[in-house]
Amino acid sequence: MGTTCQTATLRNTTQWGCDDSLLHQELVERRGYTGDVGGGINLLGNMFNYHGPMLFLANLTYDPATSSDTILKSIDEVIEPLRTKPIDQKTLDRAMVKLRSGLYDTVGAQGGFGLVDLLASMALFDDNPSRVNSLVSEFQKVTPALLQKTASEYLRPANRTILLVQPQAAPVAAPEAPAQKQ
Amino acid sequence: MMTRTPTRKFLLSAGALALAAAPALAQAQKETPPAGGPAKAFTVPAHETYALPNGLEVTLVPYGNIPKVSVDLTLRTGGVNEPAGLRGIADFTTDLLKEGTTTLSSQALAEATARMGSSLGAGADDDETILRLDVLSENGPDAVKLLADVLQHPLLPESELARLKSNAVRQITLAKSQPGTIAAERFSKLLYGDHPYGSVIPTEENINKISIDDVRKFYAANYGAARSHLYIAGKFDSAAVKRAIAESFTGWAKGPSIVENAPMPKAQRVLDVTDRPGAPQSTIYVGLPVPGTTSPDNIALTVTNSLLGGSFASRITANIREQKGYTYSPHSVVSRRYHDAYWAEVADVTTAVTGPSLKEIFGEIGRLQAEAPAAAELQGIQSYLSGIFVVQNSTRQALIGQLQFVDLQGLGEDYLKTYVQKINAVTPADVQRIAKQYLKPDEMAIVVVGDKAKITEQLAPFAPATPASK
Numbered sequence: 001m002g003t004t005c006q007t008a009t010l011r012n013t014t015q016w017g018c019d020d021s022l023l024h025q026e027l028v029e030r031r032g033y034t035g036d037v038g039g040g041i042n043l044l045g046n047m048f049n050y051h052g053p054m055l056f057l058a059n060l061t062y063d064p065a066t067s068s069d070t071i072l073k074s075i076d077e078v079i080e081p082l083r084t085k086p087i088d089q090k091t092l093d094r095a096m097v098k099l100r101s102g103l104y105d106t107v108g109a110q111g112g113f114g115l116v117d118l119l120a121s122m123a124l125f126d127d128n129p130s131r132v133n134s135l136v137s138e139f140q141k142v143t144p145a146l147l148q149k150t151a152s153e154y155l156r157p158a159n160r161t162i163l164l165v166q167p168q169a170a171p172v173a174a175p176e177a178p179a180q181k182q
Numbered sequence: 183m184m185t186r187t188p189t190r191k192f193l194l195s196a197g198a199l200a201l202a203a204a205p206a207l208a209q210a211q212k213e214t215p216p217a218g219g220p221a222k223a224f225t226v227p228a229h230e231t232y233a234l235p236n237g238l239e240v241t242l243v244p245y246g247n248i249p250k251v252s253v254d255l256t257l258r259t260g261g262v263n264e265p266a267g268l269r270g271i272a273d274f275t276t277d278l279l280k281e282g283t284t285t286l287s288s289q290a291l292a293e294a295t296a297r298m299g300s301s302l303g304a305g306a307d308d309d310e311t312i313l314r315l316d317v318l319s320e321n322g323p324d325a326v327k328l329l330a331d332v333l334q335h336p337l338l339p340e341s342e343l344a345r346l347k348s349n350a351v352r353q354i355t356l357a358k359s360q361p362g363t364i365a366a367e368r369f370s371k372l373l374y375g376d377h378p379y380g381s382v383i384p385t386e387e388n389i390n391k392i393s394i395d396d397v398r399k400f401y402a403a404n405y406g407a408a409r410s411h412l413y414i415a416g417k418f419d420s421a422a423v424k425r426a427i428a429e430s431f432t433g434w435a436k437g438p439s440i441v442e443n444a445p446m447p448k449a450q451r452v453l454d455v456t457d458r459p460g461a462p463q464s465t466i467y468v469g470l471p472v473p474g475t476t477s478p479d480n481i482a483l484t485v486t487n488s489l490l491g492g493s494f495a496s497r498i499t500a501n502i503r504e505q506k507g508y509t510y511s512p513h514s515v516v517s518r519r520y521h522d523a524y525w526a527e528v529a530d531v532t533t534a535v536t537g538p539s540l541k542e543i544f545g546e547i548g549r550l551q552a553e554a555p556a557a558a559e560l561q562g563i564q565s566y567l568s569g570i571f572v573v574q575n576s577t578r579q580a581l582i583g584q585l586q587f588v589d590l591q592g593l594g595e596d597y598l599k600t601y602v603q604k605i606n607a608v609t610p611a612d613v614q615r616i617a618k619q620y621l622k623p624d625e626m627a628i629v630v631v632g633d634k635a636k637i638t639e640q641l642a643p644f645a646p647a648t649p650a651s652k
Contacts, residue, residue: 018292018296018301019280019288019291019292019295019296019301019302020289020292020293020295020296020301024292025289025292028349029288029289032344032345032348032349034349034352035346035348035349035350035352035353036349061352061356062352063348063352093297094293094296094297097296097297097298097299097318098296098299098300100299100318101250101298101299101300101316101317101318102299104248104249104250104318105248105250105316107248108246108248108250108577111573111574111576111577112576
């Protein structure tokens with residue numbers, strides 16, 4: 001869970017869903033390449049209910065006039081400083097507030113099922129559902145130095161996969177598919 | 183709008199669990215589940231509503247135990263107030279509101295909201311514009327003040343216009359590539375013509391035409407205290423929040439009165455096909471205008487819709503999804519705009535069964551018109567609607583959504599208090615009458631987006647007797 005705390009804090013610092021995040025400020029506000037940077041950790045659930053290796057991703061839609069290299073260069077200009085120097089305390093403090101706010105939303109989601117899901121996850125992974133009560137204090141232990149170490153370890157360019165979905169030059173007929181039934 | 187429902191992901195997970203348990207259950211004798219208890223009424227939490235001298239309405243709803251508070255400012259302006267040729271300007275204006283105030287840059291504004299645990303949400307639909315901050319409880323008063331600043335002292339900077347237009351045009355391009363959007367656009371156009379309700383997305387030309395003067399004029403003509411309502415729900419210090427409201431909103435100019443722009447929807451059988459060569463599925467809209475929310479038949483119409491196509495247990499879904507396997511996620515809706523509504527069945531069906539899908543949809547409408555539903559079937563739908571109403575309204579934002587809805591429609595809070603009771607008072611004969619009175623197949627518009635080469639022949643039986651002009 002230590003690593004989960006660090007990467008989750010990193011996620012709140014860098015990207016998506018928050019207008020003050022570093023990727024939003026760079027790609028949306030300064031460069032105007034996109035209107036929104038989406039993504040997160042554990043898109044099949046939330047950043048509190050997993051245990052073990054997990055995908056950390058960002059996604060955005062940009063215009064054909066911009067090259068993918070340009071986008072990646074901008075992303076690198078956000079990520080690389082996180083790996084090489086400690087982030088300022090004010091930025092980290094904001095990330096912590098957003099994280100706490102997000103946790104409360106998760107707890108209250110789906111008419112109470114959010115809390116039930118967290119209790120179940122922590123019972124499963126930690127044999128300790130009451131850990132839900134100490135999540136906030138665990139996150140508060142994250143320091144700028146620890147965040148830098150986490151970014152340096154996990155946000156290595158060699159670790160990342162880049163997927164590009166591009167429009168085709170001309171429409172190609174898709175094969176007829178039967179309706180799926182579940 | 184903004185009502186929380188279980189996510190598709192959640193439903194799929196629940197389905198997967200049910201599937202995993204199936205072999206064990208199959209071995210046991212199937213038992214009838216115990217009957218549910220009588221439907222419980224929905225109780226609107228105690229709340230306080232008052233108005234400032236400038237006309238701003240305020241509603242405070244202490245609710246729940248999550249240490250967060252939602253601060254929503256609802257303005258009675260939206261697509262209905264857009265000048266001709268400037269479709270999209272209501273929503274575009276909200277994009278510019280996020281670009282800072284006369285004393286806060288856009289970055290400073292973003293950081294200020296982040297320090298409260300939120301981002302500023304802002305958007306406009308056809309009837310309303312909503313600005314929202316959903317913050318940690320201790321930041322409730324500051325959120326009120328920040329929202330007041332954004333509304334009263336927006337920078338509306340010309341420097342950001344080109345970038346925001348690019349964003350809007352990109353979204354439009356993406357939306358127009360989706361058959362669902364194309365079908366919704368065609369359906370709206372057929373029913374509402376040139377009225378703002380007649381379009382679900384603006385055109386690129388509309389967006390590119392918007393100047394900063396247009397935005398400033400729209401803001402001046404449509405923003406003000408007299409057509410606004412501030413809703414605050416969650417856990418918060420009521421006295422401190424009220425002080426913040428008085429300090430920061432009392433000086434807001436009363437502004438212009440509400441400008442109504444009622445549509446005159448058209449009911450006529452039209453078959454409207456948009457070609458999508460190679461499409462593996464056809465996207466279908468079938469529907470017509472129905473009485474709005476203030477009609478005495480509103481609740482009975484809600485129940486009828488849920489039984490016919492609006493719930494997972496509904497007849498059309500059971501038919502074209504469960505029995506025939508034509509489609510994965512068919513559903514019918516009753517729209518809920520200001521004093522206006524349409525009913526529509528919407529489905530993405532396999533291309534080869536486009537015609538048969540329509541035949542079944544009309545078949546189910548006809549069956550309900552010919553024979554009242556069995557009491558047990560209706561009761562199942564009523565239990566579903568009663569239960570889901572209580573569950574769906576168990577968050578601070580959903581409560582705000584319901585209060586916004588009754589205020590917009592002028593229904594009064596009795597609507598919420600008596601909803602469950604009225605749902606359960608609908609009889610099988612009522613449902614049959616509603617189907618006969620309002621869901622007239624001859625007056626339904628049929629919109630299909632699909633591969634014309636493969637569906638034209640299938641659709642021929644559904645063309646109007648006398649082709650309508652387009």
